[in-house]
Amino acid sequence: MVNRTAVAALATCAALLAVTGCSSSFGSDKKTAQDSSGKQHLSVLIASSGDAEAKAIKEAAAAWAKQSGNTVTVDVAKDINQQLAQSFTGHKPPDAFYVDSSQFANYAKGGSLYPYGDRINDANDFSAQLRASFTYDGKLVCLPKDTSTLALAINTDLWKKAGLTAKDYPTTWAQLKQVAAKLTSGGVTGLVTNGEYARVGVFMKEAGGWITNADQTKMTADSKQNTEALEYAQSLLKSGSMKYASQVDTNWGGEALGKGKAAMTIEGNWLTGGMEADYPNVKYTAVPLPAGPAGKGTLAFSQCWGVAQDSAHRAAAVDLVKYLTSSAQQLKNAAAFGVMPSRTSAQAEYAKQNPSAKAWADASAYAQGPVTVAGFDKVLTQFNTDLAGLATADPKKILADLQRNGEQALTKGD
8 A cells, every 4th residue: 555654665766866856847947838728638746645646536536527518638647746746857757746744855955846835825724734744945846636644452261261351442551561461362463563764653752752853954854852762662562462463474553463473563544444345354453553752653654646847727727636635536536445534524424434443533633653854765865774683783873874865865855
């Protein structure tokens, strides 16, 4: 699924970035003539989590086309980062497309994105945290298409088998460690999640730390709070009550939960679609992540609807994006493929319609957004590599390396 990892394989774009800035207009003042005709044809590129998402977006685009008099072709990318980078370099980008938060700043810095935020009258209906993820040089560049957070998903049959009840749902780190140990038996591991910052990073947030300061101008990785977080995660790994998904021969936490190899996992609300499709008979529940020394914490993920600076149909593309991000359409998408609305006005209705997703919905109020600094994707890729060996590594060294690499990226990103 698109959101199973927050950092995709970015080598192609990183290589192109070094040469072109991933920009269709890099080093040029060339302006694309705009099509003002009544009927225009737009191309849209998406990265689909499955057939349900592709079908929903295509149906929505067709509905907008019928209403507007335009036509739209929606293509599903095999590798959207690679395809976008190549299209920007070749000056033939799609008119509208998904932009992952990990690549947003690279594209914005390179001049590939048309900043249309000032054309959205109700932009404040999107949370400040989400808007910040897609703001560059003080401008809201593109609208978040949806949002996701992390919660603790529990296999209820394995929970009961261990003699636990709803009263035992962990609300603190100490309780999480206790139940994870009790649930670890035979072929079952108490807690299984992916070994990456997009999962392990929740402990950093709960300890009161994070990778950068709020406005992403200063690295804060090498801190006692983050050290405490990684040392806690390391203690779980060393005890055997927590394992990474790859250690139990699975690709992600949902697979481990569905196959009964994990009693608990840390996953996002896309889990609902994955479980329904692959493990419909497995019973599970989602509860808030246990609070750490600094309180509750979770991570937020999103993509935005980018509009190409080189598009000859920018006005029509923005109108299409407005339609695709309307409350009504976001609720349809939620029902179709499990995402949460990025509009605050639609989240209350989403919570009513999806009571089992309450833990994910409520977490939006205190979620930490991703780092969106140009070139930072390479820093996070290295951080993920280091976290993979956390069980036997020195947490302080991991964070010192992250601090150093991040400071270099921030300097280059200015």
